[in-house]
Amino acid sequence: xxxxxxxxxxxxxxxxxxxxxxxxxxxxxxxxxxxxxxxxxxxxxxxxxxxxxxxxxxxxxxxxxxxxxxxxxxxxxxxxxxxxxxxxxxxxxxxxxxxxxxxxxxxxxxxxxxxxxxxxxxxxxxxxxxxxxxxxxxxxxxxxxxxxxxxxxxxxxxxxxxxxxxxxxxxxxxxxxxxxxxxxxxxxxxxxxxxxxxxxxxxxxxxxxxxxxxxxxxxxxxxxxxxxxxxxxxxxxxxxxxxxxxxxxxxxxxxxxxxxxxxxxxxxxxxxxxxxxxxxxxxxxxxxxxxxxxxxxxxxxxxxxxxxxxxxxxxxxxxxxxxxxxxxxxxxxxxxxxxxxxxxxxxxxxxxxxxxxxxxxx
Numbered sequence: 001x002x003x004x005x006x007x008x009x010x011x012x013x014x015x016x017x018x019x020x021x022x023x024x025x026x027x028x029x030x031x032x033x034x035x036x037x038x039x040x041x042x043x044x045x046x047x048x049x050x051x052x053x054x055x056x057x058x059x060x061x062x063x064x065x066x067x068x069x070x071x072x073x074x075x076x077x078x079x080x081x082x083x084x085x086x087x088x089x090x091x092x093x094x095x096x097x098x099x100x101x102x103x104x105x106x107x108x109x110x111x112x113x114x115x116x117x118x119x120x121x122x123x124x125x126x127x128x129x130x131x132x133x134x135x136x137x138x139x140x141x142x143x144x145x146x147x148x149x150x151x152x153x154x155x156x157x158x159x160x161x162x163x164x165x166x167x168x169x170x171x172x173x174x175x176x177x178x179x180x181x182x183x184x185x186x187x188x189x190x191x192x193x194x195x196x197x198x199x200x201x202x203x204x205x206x207x208x209x210x211x212x213x214x215x216x217x218x219x220x221x222x223x224x225x226x227x228x229x230x231x232x233x234x235x236x237x238x239x240x241x242x243x244x245x246x247x248x249x250x251x252x253x254x255x256x257x258x259x260x261x262x263x264x265x266x267x268x269x270x271x272x273x274x275x276x277x278x279x280x281x282x283x284x285x286x287x288x289x290x291x292x293x294x295x296x297x298x299x300x301x302x303x304x305x306x307x308x309x310x311x312x313x314x315x316x317x318x319x320x321x322x323x324x325x326x327x328x329x330x331x332x333x334x335x336x337x338x339x340x341x342x343x344x345x346x347x348x349x350x351x352x353x354x355x356x357x358x359x360x361x362x
Contacts, residue, residue: 044099055080056089059101066104069165074104078234078245086229088244111139111167116152121341126191126334127172127184128157131343134180134320139168153185160185161192172196176275181208181325181343194333199272205329208267208277209256209345211322211352213295214286216263220254223280227273236293237275239283249273251280259356260307262289277323289322289352305352306359318352 042063050058056072059080063071078086079102082093093099119131132138132149139150153160153170160170163186170185172195186192198204227249228240240246250270257264263286269276278294281287287295300318303311329340 040103042101042103044101046093046095046097046099048095050093051095052092054089055082055087055091055093055099058093063103070104074102078229079104111150111154111169112146113155114146114151115155116147118152118156121182121343126188127186127195129341130183130185132175132180132183134178134346134348137177138174138183139171149183157187160187161189163189163192163196173199175325178320179323179325180346182328182341183325184328184330191333195330198330202270203331206269206325207327208269209324209326210265210267210277210281211289211349212263212265212281212286213261213289214263215258215261216253216255216265216284216286223251223253223283225249225280225283227276227279237273237279239279247273249276249280251276260359262356264353278321290318291321300352302355305355317355318348320348322349322352324349
């Protein structure tokens with residue numbers, strides 16, 4: 001049975017792609033992150049000379065010190081409004097319209113190599129597969145210029161593909177900052193394009209593990225519910241119909257185990273939308289544990305996980321969303337061989353499961 005979309009957008013939310021689980025087109029978007037300084041805005045009235053111009057081109061010429069890539073990304077992230085309505089970078093402006101634009105945070109296009117350990121699951125001449133730890137941003141974004149996966153990769157490898165631009169060397173797809181697990185990185189442009197085509201054609205099989213707050217009532221199901229930008233909160237997504245940012249989204253899930261008020265879930269996204277798994281599980285009334293955006297909490301203590309409420313001094317068990325990219329299957333771009341890569345469950349999620357089980361044995 002397929003889940004019905006909610007008419008009330010707020011009811012669809014309770015926070016990867018992505019953009020946790022992302023398609024090729026979305027893989028080059030900036031990581032969503034809300035750690036930013038106070039925004040700076042500039043207002044414009046479109047002159048006759050700029051009529052019918054793309055808004056990203058107009059803002060690039062109007063805002064000194066920023067590249068078109070930076071401007072386009074800012075518009076993509078809903079930082080530009082025309083007559084009060086957010087628009088896409090390709091939007092063509094008209095004379096007399098008013099534009100309110102949030103200036104991007106300045107950053108260098110150069111990735112600074114950092115000696116950060118990497119857990120490599122696989123490596124050959126064309127690509128590497130990394131087990132990304134939670135808390136690591138894939139590439140530089142607002143408030144996260146250091147400690148990124150790209151900085152670690154730049155230190156470890158002499159050559160990476162540049163298809164995604166200077167700030168995203170080798171990055172074929174993305175995981176949210178607090179999502180751990182398997183991520184693929186291309187060394188050459190040819191391999192990058194071949195891998196990206198597999199994502200675009202939805203030939204890559206992705207499997208995630210999640211712990212939800214709430215008991216999913218079906219053992220397995222497919223959620224078909226379109227996802228777009230949240231109408232009020234720029235760092236969130238929501239189930240939305242008939243909006244310029246809306247795209248179809250489909251997620252298969254299967255219950256692995258129900259433990260008290262929690263569910264261990266195997267998830268296979270069929271599409272790759274921003275925060276897709278997180279939004280769809282919240283849509284079912286079972287948000288991911290410690291999902292700050294969609295579950296309404298960011299930390300789980302031992303007492304809370306065991307159903308004893310908030311107890312002073314109870315140790316923290318988990319402080320990030322309980323979502324892990326466990327397994328990924330693709331065809332080797334050169335040999336055509338089907339290859340599966342698997343990342344073991346991280347210690348913090350293993351510990352959370354252990355604590356949850358303790359209540360059942362009390």
